[in-house]
Amino acid sequence: MSDQLSSTFAALADPTRRAILARLAEGEATVNELAEPFEMSLPAISKHLKVLERAGLISRGRNAQWRPCQLEAAPLAEAADWVETYRRFWDTSFDRLDAHLRSLQDQNIQRED
Amino acid sequence: MSDQLSSTFAALADPTRRAILARLAEGEATVNELAEPFEMSLPAISKHLKVLERAGLISRGRNAQWRPCQLEAAPLAEAADWVETYRRFWDTSFDRLDAHLRSLQDQNIQRED
DNA sequence: TGGTTAATTAACTAGTTGGTGAACTATAGG
DNA sequence: CCTATAGTTCACCAACTAGTTAATTAACCA
Numbered sequence: 001m002s003d004q005l006s007s008t009f010a011a012l013a014d015p016t017r018r019a020i021l022a023r024l025a026e027g028e029a030t031v032n033e034l035a036e037p038f039e040m041s042l043p044a045i046s047k048h049l050k051v052l053e054r055a056g057l058i059s060r061g062r063n064a065q066w067r068p069c070q071l072e073a074a075p076l077a078e079a080a081d082w083v084e085t086y087r088r089f090w091d092t093s094f095d096r097l098d099a100h101l102r103s104l105q106d107q108n109i110q111r112e113d
Numbered sequence: 114m115s116d117q118l119s120s121t122f123a124a125l126a127d128p129t130r131r132a133i134l135a136r137l138a139e140g141e142a143t144v145n146e147l148a149e150p151f152e153m154s155l156p157a158i159s160k161h162l163k164v165l166e167r168a169g170l171i172s173r174g175r176n177a178q179w180r181p182c183q184l185e186a187a188p189l190a191e192a193a194d195w196v197e198t199y200r201r202f203w204d205t206s207f208d209r210l211d212a213h214l215r216s217l218q219d220q221n222i223q224r225e226d
Numbered sequence: 227t228g229g230t231t232a233a234t235t236a237a238c239t240a241g242t243t244g245g246t247g248a249a250c251t252a253t254a255g256g
Numbered sequence: 257c258c259t260a261t262a263g264t265t266c267a268c269c270a271a272c273t274a275g276t277t278a279a280t281t282a283a284c285c286a
Contacts, residue, residue, distance in 0.1 A: 003128060005125075005128075005131070006126050006127065006128055007126075009122045009123075009125040009126035010122075010123070010126035012118075012122040012195075013119050013120075013122035013123035013126055014119065014273095014274085015116060015118075015119055016274095018118070018195075021199070025198075025199065025202070030232080030233090031232070031233060031234090032231090032232065032233080040274095040275080041275075041276065041277080042232085042233070042234090043233090043234075043235080043236095043275085043276080043277085044274070044275055044276080045233095046233065046234060046235090047273090047274070047275085048274090050234095051273095064232090064282095064283055064284065065231065065232045065233075065282060065283040065284065066231095066232065066233085066283095067232080067233065067234095071199075071202055073199050073202030073203040074203055076196050076199045076200075076202070076203060077203040077204070079196055080193065080196045080197065080200070082125075082131075083189050083192055083193045083196060084193065085138075086134070086138065086184075086186050086189045087189075087193070089138070089184055089186030089189070090186040090187055090189060090190040091190070127243095127244085129244095143262075143263090144262070144263060144264095145261090145262065145263080153244095153245080154245075154246065154247080155262085155263070155264090156245085156246075156247085156263090156264075156265080156266095157244070157245055157246080158263095159263065159264060159265085160243090160244070160245085161244085163264095164243090177252095177253060177254065177262090178252060178253040178254070178261065178262045178263075179253095179261095179262065179263085180262080180263065180264095
């Protein structure tokens with residue numbers, strides 16, 4: 001379970017961690033600021049942040065005794081890519097996208113000629 | 114961890130389960146067919162399938178002594194929606210969209226004056 | 227120097243996960 | 257009825273997860 005996709009999905013599987021990411025989407029925050037909405041001890045939040053950091057979903061700076069956290073969305077791009085490959089199984093409009101992609105591919109093939 | 118999004122992400126966090134979904138994207142398969150590529154006991158696969166089923170990612174039919182599995186992508190749509198809300202943090206072309214939205218908002222503010 | 231605030235680390239616990247082998251259920255077919 | 261095939265359930269185990277409280281580290285401030 002050490003590949004990037006696995007640790008990303010594992011990190012996202014916890015609602016507290018998703019809420020932390022949602023908060024960070026509004027901008028940097030300190031650990032105490034992130035902990036504030038939760039009825040949970042600070043060490044528990046610290047652990048969640050470590051999970052997010054090891055999954056590459058956040059980075060942490062340093063400002064005096066504060067350790068501001070910042071969203072790092074790159075792993076989400078990979079997760080989105082993975083999920084997108086299944087879009088045709090739920091999105092009926094995929095037919096149009098699929099046709100569009102195939103026509104693009106056709107154009108590339110023509111250029112290669 | 115019992116909400117839909119959590120159980121979906123938790124199910125996707127295991128590479129064996131993601132591989133099973135990839136196989137099912139090619140069409141229905143029995144448990145033994147799904148187990149074949151893995152160096153893992155049948156009960157282990159059975160457990161993975163149960164996780165996928167409880168997350169709503171697969172459904173199971175009945176055909177004599179076979180229990181054919183089928184991909185059910187609806188939960189993936191929800192997961193995709195969630196991830197998409199973060200697209201602007203990795204997709205640079207979102208900057209243009211974001212700027213566009215902000216300029217629209219500015220126009221609205223001006224109208225309110 | 228000593229006190230306060232911010233955050234992490236340590237030690238522990240309860241519950242979950244991912245795997246095993248052995249036993250069991252269910253259906254098909256001679 | 258017996259046997260083979262398909263799959264699940266059971267009992268167990270090791271590793272991991274998510275939380276706790278208490279102790280520790282780090283930086284600021286008076």
